[in-house]
Amino acid sequence: MTIYILIISLVLILALVAMRLANDFKIPQLLLFMLLGVSFNFFGADFTNYAFSNQVSSLALMFIIFYGGFGTKWKMSKPVAKEAIILSFLGTISTALLTGFFVYFVFDFSLLEALLLGSIVGSTDYASVSDVLVSRHLKLKYNTDSLLELESGSNDPTAYTMVVLFVSLLQGQRVNVPILILLQVGVGLAFGFILGWLFIRLLDYLKSNEGLEVILLAAAALFTYEFTNQMGGNGYLAVYIFGIYIGNKEFIGKREVVFFFDSFTNLAQIGxxxxxxxxxxxxxxxxxxxxxxxxxLFMTIIxxxxxxxxxMFPFKMKKNQLSVIAFAGLRGAAAIAFAISVVNSDTPNMNDLYHIVFDICLLxxxxxxxxxxxxxKKTDMVDPEDASLRNFNSLQDKSDVGFLATKIKADSDLADAYIRDINLAFDFIIAKILRQGETIVPKGNVQLKVGDIVVMAGRSYFDVVGTDLLEFRINDYNSWVNKDIKNIHLDHEFLIVLVLRDDNDLIVPNGDTKIREGDTVLVLDAKGIEG
Structure with a gap:
């Protein structure tokens, strides 16, 4: 036991040194972690326990996928969700099949074995892409970061389903392909949403403020993954959906969860x-x-x-954006975990799939x-105004900082005003200005224009009690329909705080705001409302 503790501690220290070296020499961090593992073989290490490695790698990948979903900001990803989901499903299948058929025709592989190899390396790894972009302080234009994040975070379950299919066929099992896919995808999606819905309510019920949210979410992610697997579904898909659902909700202790899983998933990738x-x-x-x-090379250029x-042809994307998306198909953690599981499954094969996958990931x-x-940079896809993928949204999850956005209208007092002349009455600062899709740094000599979106930063507020607001939708029979707020009779203790219209139009109400059918209204302490 003592020697194992020494080895593990030494590996972690060396991994941290490798991270620093990678940043200094502009080398992908994950590449050095692989070489670090290889270097132990030169000192007499002989570790070939694939059963243990399969358990560790599956567990690590599960948490990586969960946190990938947890960190996905749906509001940012929604504009590119259709493209990302098509790539994560059809793109992964297409890449895996093209690669598999290429391997079959060029090398000495059976068809099923070739398709299995294509499936193992078919999914892209956002952790690897993110590692490159963040370490080089690059931010991509046209919301490409969000597209890659959503695509590569959600395509591992597709690749895993294909791996399960071809492993079963190689083992001689009789497989009903449509039923297998339906169970993997359908059950995975269903339990991801259902368990996410249940656990967010459990978090709200417990209202713990002692750091126990991390334990609960880790246990919940494990439960979601394994329970879905036992029900015949895709546990990786379920835990990814679970992560998205939970991560896009606000709850007590969320910052602690973010800090923990930031470090833990880094450790999992190192491992x-x-x-x-x-x-x-x-x-x-x-x-x-x-x-x-x-x-x-075939995967990269064909x-x-x-x-x-x-x-992506129907979506009329720019050529430089397509070039970067096509090139950003790095192979990583999922391919490693899938390769280990295939070796551990004793699937009959003629070739050394494990070391082929190793070299593909390495190269x-x-x-x-x-x-x-x-x-x-060559394709002009780098946004010069934003430094890296760690943007406003990740900052909100890790601090007490909150952001507000407002649009400058023609009748606003801020129209044509200079930043230096604006005297904010509260503890807010103008963080950035969005003008026709471009980011403007809000220095003193910048003049606001009609149509600008001004983003302000300040201390955010989290309601620990969580019972002061009532949200409800205005139906056609509601007595508030087509009434101005000033004509709605409310007790003096109550206040209409916000009106959400058409699902994305946020209205800060005043007395002349007219309530319409279909509006979602947020009321402060709304007990006892009179119609």
Whole structure:
């Protein structure tokens, strides 16, 4: 036990050093973690326990996928959700099948084995992409970050379903493909939403403020994953949906959850890539490099671009955006976990799938990871105003800072005003200005224009009690329909705070605001409202 504690502590220290070296020398961090694992083999390490590794990798990937969903801001992702979901489902299938058929025709693989390999490496890894973009302080234009985040966060379950299918076929099982896909996807989606709905209400009921939310959410994610698997569904899909549902709700202790899982998922990624290196054999790595290089090259210049350009053609995207999306198909944590599970399943195969996947991930991190920043700059896809993917939204989750946005109207006192002349009566600061899709830095000599969206920052408020607001929808029979707020009789203790119209038009009400059928109204302490 003592020697294992020493080894684990040494690995963690070396991993932190590797992170610093990666930042200094502009090398993908995950690449160094893989090489760190390989280096232990040169000192006599002989670790080939695939059963244990499968359990560890599945658990690590589950938490990585959960937190990927948790950190997905649906409001940011919604404008590109259709494109991202198409890529995560059809794009993953297309990339996997094209790669599989290529491997079948070029190398000495059976068809099923080739398709299995294509499925293992078919999904993209946002952690790898994010690592490259954040470390190089790059922010992509046209909401491409959100598209890649949603696509790569949600495409692992598709690849996993394909892996399960081809493993079953290779093992000689009789598989009803439509039923298998229906169960994997349908049950996964259903339990992701249902358990998310249940656990957010449990969080609200417990109202703990002692850091126990982290324990509850970790346990809930584990339960969601394993329960869905036991019901025949895709546990990875369920836990991703669960993460999105929970992550887009506000609850006590959310910042603590974010801080914990930020560190924990980093540790999980370090562990996965280190484990991949530790399980490898240096001789086999070298032997499989030619095959892996050809496959990685095919995926990079043909399979992934063909899938992206073909599926995104109806959406009329810009060519430079498509180029970056197509090139950003880095392979990572999911491919590692799937490769380990395939080896552990004793699936009959003629080729060394594990070391081929190892080399594909290694070369993908080295070549694609190294060239992605260059391509982003060459194609003018870098937004010069935003420094990295850690933006306003992640800041809100990690601090007491809140953001408000208001649009400058023609009759506003702020129209044509200079920033230096604006005297905010409250403790707010203008954080940035959005003008016709461009970000303006709010310096003193900047003049506000009609149509500008002004983003203000200040201390946010979280309602611990959670019972002071009542939200309800105005139906056609409601007595408030078509009434001005000043003509609605409310007790003096009550106040209409906000009106949400058409699901996305947020109205700050005044006495002349007319309530319409279909509005969602938020009322402060609304007990005892009179019609």
């Amino acid at each position: 996965l890539f280190f484990l991949l290196g530790l399980l490898s054999d240096p001789g086999s790595i070298i032997a499989m490099i030619p095959i892996a290089f050809v496959i990685m 399979a992934r671009p063909a899938s992206v350009y073909g599926l 993908s991190s080295l070549i694609q990871g190294g060239l992605l920043p260059v391509l982003s």
